[in-house]
Amino acid sequence: MSCWVCVAALSLALQQMPNLAEAAAPTATAAEPQVEYALAFELGDGTALPIKQQPTWRVSVNGTGFDPQAGAICLVFNSWGDWMEIDSLYIDMVHAQPEVDAELFPGNAVVLLEPEDWDGSFQAEFVLRPTRAGSRANQRFGMLPRWSPSYSFGQTRNVFPAVYQDAGKVEAKESVRLVAPKGVAISSGWQGLSEKAQQHDLDPADGSNGFLAFGRPLDHEKRALPSGRLEVIQYGKARKIAAPVADLVEKLAISMSAALGPPSDPVVVYISDIGGGGMGTDFGLVLGYEATAPDWLIDSPYYQHFVAHEFFHHWLGSKLSGSESFTWFHEGFTEYFGLWHLASTEIITRDWFRERLLELGQEAIDKSSWGSVAFADDDVQWRDGDGPNETMAYKGGAMLAFMMDV
Numbered sequence: 001m002s003c004w005v006c007v008a009a010l011s012l013a014l015q016q017m018p019n020l021a022e023a024a025a026p027t028a029t030a031a032e033p034q035v036e037y038a039l040a041f042e043l044g045d046g047t048a049l050p051i052k053q054q055p056t057w058r059v060s061v062n063g064t065g066f067d068p069q070a071g072a073i074c075l076v077f078n079s080w081g082d083w084m085e086i087d088s089l090y091i092d093m094v095h096a097q098p099e100v101d102a103e104l105f106p107g108n109a110v111v112l113l114e115p116e117d118w119d120g121s122f123q124a125e126f127v128l129r130p131t132r133a134g135s136r137a138n139q140r141f142g143m144l145p146r147w148s149p150s151y152s153f154g155q156t157r158n159v160f161p162a163v164y165q166d167a168g169k170v171e172a173k174e175s176v177r178l179v180a181p182k183g184v185a186i187s188s189g190w191q192g193l194s195e196k197a198q199q200h201d202l203d204p205a206d207g208s209n210g211f212l213a214f215g216r217p218l219d220h221e222k223r224a225l226p227s228g229r230l231e232v233i234q235y236g237k238a239r240k241i242a243a244p245v246a247d248l249v250e251k252l253a254i255s256m257s258a259a260l261g262p263p264s265d266p267v268v269v270y271i272s273d274i275g276g277g278g279m280g281t282d283f284g285l286v287l288g289y290e291a292t293a294p295d296w297l298i299d300s301p302y303y304q305h306f307v308a309h310e311f312f313h314h315w316l317g318s319k320l321s322g323s324e325s326f327t328w329f330h331e332g333f334t335e336y337f338g339l340w341h342l343a344s345t346e347i348i349t350r351d352w353f354r355e356r357l358l359e360l361g362q363e364a365i366d367k368s369s370w371g372s373v374a375f376a377d378d379d380v381q382w383r384d385g386d387g388p389n390e391t392m393a394y395k396g397g398a399m400l401a402f403m404m405d406v
Contacts, residue, residue, distance in 0.1 A: 031065035031120070033172035037160045037202075038062075041152065041180040041214040048183050049216055050149035057128040057145055057154070058094075063163060063172070066120040071166030072101070073122050077108040080158040080209075081143025084108055089137075090144060090158075094125040110161075128159065133236075133274045142275065151215025151235040153272060155281070156189075159212070174202040180214050187213045189268045189284030192231040193220060208318075210283025211270050219271075221246040225253050228265025236273025238291045241298045245269060245287065248304060248347065252311055255341045260315045267314075278306060280313025301348045305356065308338030327382035327390075328375050332397010335360070336405070339398070357402055364396035375400065 038060045044053030061075060083090050084107050093100060093110060098118065101111040112122055130145035130152050131138040138146050145154025163170045178186050178198040187193040189210030190200040202208075219234040219242035230250055232242040249269055257263060268284035275288040287307060289297075297303050316337070317330045343353040364370060369388035373380050375397070382393040 033063065033065045033067075033163075033170055035163055035172045035174045036062045037174065037176045039159065039176065039178050039212070041178075041184060041186075043181060043184070047181065051147055051152065051215070052149070054129060054132065055147050055152055055214075057130065057152070057159065058125065059128060059159060059161075060123070060125045061161060061163075062121075062123050064121045065172075066122070066163075066165065066170065068114075068118045068120045070170075072114040073098075073112045074164040075110045075112075075124055075161040076164055077161045078158045079108050080155070081141050083141045083144050083158065089141070090129060092127040092129070094127055096122070096124040098122060126161075130154065138274070145212075146274070148236060148274075150218070150237075151213055153211070153213045153215075153235060153270070155209055155211055156283075157209040176200050176202060178212065184214050185216060187211075187217075187233050187268070187270075189281065192222075192229075192266050192268050193217065193233055208282035210281055211268070211286055213270065218273075219243075223250050225250065225257075225262075225265075225267065227257060227262035228267065230267045230269070232269045232271065234271035234289075236291065238271075238273045238289050238293060239295060239298070241271060241289060244298050245271060245307065248307055249311060251345045251347060252308055252341055255345045256312060256315065259341075263314050269311075278310040280310040280317060282314075282318045285310045285313070301342070301352050301356070304342055304347055305339055308342050309334055312338045312341070324383060325378040325380070328393040328397035328400070331394045332399075333401040335394050335398040336401035340405070357399070360395045360398045364392055364399060367391045367395075370396075 040058040042056045042058055044051055044055045046052045063073065066073065077091060091108070096110065096112055098112045098115055101113050110124065112124070128145060130147040131141060133146045133148040138144075143155060143158065145152060145159070160176065163172060176199070178188060180186050185193055185195055186198055188198055188200070191198050213233070213235060215235060217233050217235055218238065219240040221232040221242035223230040223246050230246060230253065232246045232249070234240065234242045246269075249267065253263060253267060264283060270284060270286040271289050272286055273289065273291045276290060278285065278287045287310060312334045313330075316334050321330070339353060339356055342348045343350055367388035369392040373389060373392060380389060382389050384390050
């Protein structure tokens with residue numbers, strides 16, 4: 001075919017498809033809001049461990065793609081742990097662009113001014129001040145990040161502020177980057193322990209909570225699970241118990257997963273030397289094991305029950321949750337089924353299972369709430385600082401679960 005025939009054929013084809021260029025034109029779409037969080041751990045006086053003075057957690061928030069017509073940006077820190085009872089205890093504002101509206105600064109929320117030519121992007125930087133581990137401030141505000149000479153530990157819920165505009169919380173694409181000085185290891189419920197920076201994409205819709213730590217672990221254990229991996233990280237000063245805790249959680253993971261589906265990957269277990277309590281969250285669980293704990297405690301069925309309770313919260317309390325009016329369900333049924341899985345895996349004997357159930361029932365009956373509060377009453381304040389109602393939620397709720405199981 002000659003060249004002029006090719007040109008003529010191409011010209012005819014283009015004439016027969018007059019809408020081709022229009023169809024290929026890109027359609028203008030609104031930009032997707034994106035939020036990039038960064039958390040930098042900064043040592044106090046010094047450049048290496050041990051930590052000698054109060055360190056800081058420096059949080060930066062960079063947002064792009066927000067609708068300028070949807071209202072001013074408001075950055076809201078969760079008041080998890082009631083830290084707002086004391087002004088200026090926890091958060092310092094470093095800078096923001098656009099600038100902060102000084103007339104609207106209620107403590108845990110920062111409103112940014114809205115310039116006329118605002119392009120929908122913003123930047124803000126905060127300094128968070130951890131409390132000293134074991135101090136009265138730490139005991140009163142135990143949900144806030146804390147520090148000791150060998151580590152600094154906290155939860156994500158009150159570290160990264162949510163982004164609001166006039167219509168409420170903005171559903172944005174979110175990511176977090178964690179960094180620390182050389183020689184300071186980073187650990188998170190998302191990725192476990194590492195010697196380098198961590199990057200993680202968040203699901204903004206699930207409102208999840210997890211754990212973060214910076215420092216040098218006392219003990220560290222890794223295991224393979226059928227559906228992922230298990231990592232136990234122990235901080236502070238105490239007997240090294242990462243291996244026996246990993247043995248216990250590994251057995252529980254197999255039993256609980258068979259009933260309820262696999263846990264998150266990885267399963268990250270933190271062991272802290274402050275306090276004897278614990279907490280299970282969406283990303284990891286923390287167990288208290290004080291430095292003064294006797295050697296026999298790690299083999300005690302009571303401690304094993306405590307571990308099983310916190311681990312079971314991954315399913316009941318995280319995946320299945322509700323308001324505080326259901327505390328008796330979240331805690332009581334978790335108390336029972338943690339005990340049940342210990343017995344089903346023969347970690348505890350059936351005799352001890354029976355004895356512990358009798359104890360739980362007696363502890364519920366001995367409290368003043370026995371016969372005076374009802375599980376079906378939405379107005380009961382179940383959280384009363386280990387008082388009669390909270391005891392009834394845990395112990396009485398466990399007995400309800402047992403009776404329903406029977």
